[in-house]
Amino acid sequence: MTVRVVCAQLDPVLLDLPGNLARAADAVATAVGRGADIVVLPELVTSGYLLDSTDEAMSVAITPDDARLAAWRAPLRGTGSLVVGGICERGEDGRLYNSAVLLDAGGVVAVYRKTHLWNREKRFFTPGAEPAPVLDTAFGRIGILVCYDLEFPEVPRTLALAGADLLLAPTNWSELPRPAGEQPPQVLNARMAARANHVFVAVCDRTGTERGQRWTGGTAVIDPEGWVLALPDEDGYAIADLVVESARNRQTSTVNHVLGDRRPDLYRL
């Protein structure tokens, strides 16, 4: 089965919830127009990232079943396509979460609350209590994780061991200094997560600057050997067609297997 993944690399405006919802909805429509089976949006695409306080975060927090997210679902109607993107979530417990929501035309398919929080996120977000999920969908077995989660090799490994073919990662990657000619280290890391686990990885990052923080624009669709299949075009869309089941052949020689060669008895994790 060939699955078209489209990552829409956007530049959300901090605290502009209605504008961000609308821009993301437009991007979903464009992506579906370009044949997307799966649309990936950045982390915290509804709120912007560099929130400064609980009050600010609360002011742009929504629930995954917020009626306004119908605008993301509308372009999916009649397609079976899926969209995943990051929201600043107000939980039923009144707490704030940095979440990824997976939607289809009918509603909410899954919500994942980021389990590894970066820097100021710890001020106002509660880390998720549930591991990153793997969902059996019409487009293969999809693992979802968010940004800093990827820095912990245990997360993509856990998802691969749970059967994921494809990892979807909304991110907001801070721009880091790097030597000339080098890819951003977060992109290299995502590539090696793909390679170590023989899974496809689709990262949707963001562009722009917020409160002096520049973003990487590191969006990439990566194959199970760690090679980049697609980067954003001039409009910010990274588009790749994936034979998702090919990730499941994790045999690397007649006697080697990416996961089967593990020695869990010897790991002290």
Added chain:
Amino acid sequence: MTVRVVCAQLDPVLLDLPGNLARAADAVATAVGRGADIVVLPELVTSGYLLDSTDEAMSVAITPDDARLAAWRAPLRGTGSLVVGGICERGEDGRLYNSAVLLDAGGVVAVYRKTHLWNREKRFFTPGAEPAPVLDTAFGRIGILVCYDLEFPEVPRTLALAGADLLLAPTNWSELPRPAGEQPPQVLNARMAARANHVFVAVCDRTGTERGQRWTGGTAVIDPEGWVLALPDEDGYAIADLVVESARNRQTSTVNHVLGDRRPDLYRL
């Protein structure tokens, strides 16, 4: 403390045990002459890699206390320096192991038997039963692993959690196809192992061709952010001075820590 690591990228000759021992001894002498505190040699540097059978492997197998390894130790005399390199080991149990030996001027400091075996190695080597070790040395806390071990993120993670500052990895990396401008994927993988765990990594790979198999020559000394500090010079020596204790500061923001931010309760490994 600044520690000079010198990786000596050689081209061992298959089945030429005396010649390989002598060439490695020369390389150790050269490295020590260039100020090495730690010398790293390739995997299976005494035997060559593409052994075809138990008989072939047995014909070039040695024990870690083989008298001929005194030639590697001689240049270390009076220095306190260390050398690690790969041998085809004949165990006291009569079995063959793909091992790394760590020697100082006085004798054998440690032996590590590779725990993840690649392809034909499974025909004649027994996988090690003990995890990759971390050794407290005069040059910092050193983790040792061999080649394919690095492909399992659990191994460098286990070593970092055990306190390693610096990982030493003798390798024989098969040359893989790669897009123009890309580093070998094994080098990228080693870089991301360094970054994910905030450790220095010194990989000593090999060059040449054996029985039609080309080798990568992927030797590199890598810093804890994943950047390459040194590649081989025209003589095959990669030389870097490491402030080894700097690996121990794994704080990445005032509230983030490379290891402390892990969520082991959520990993299913």
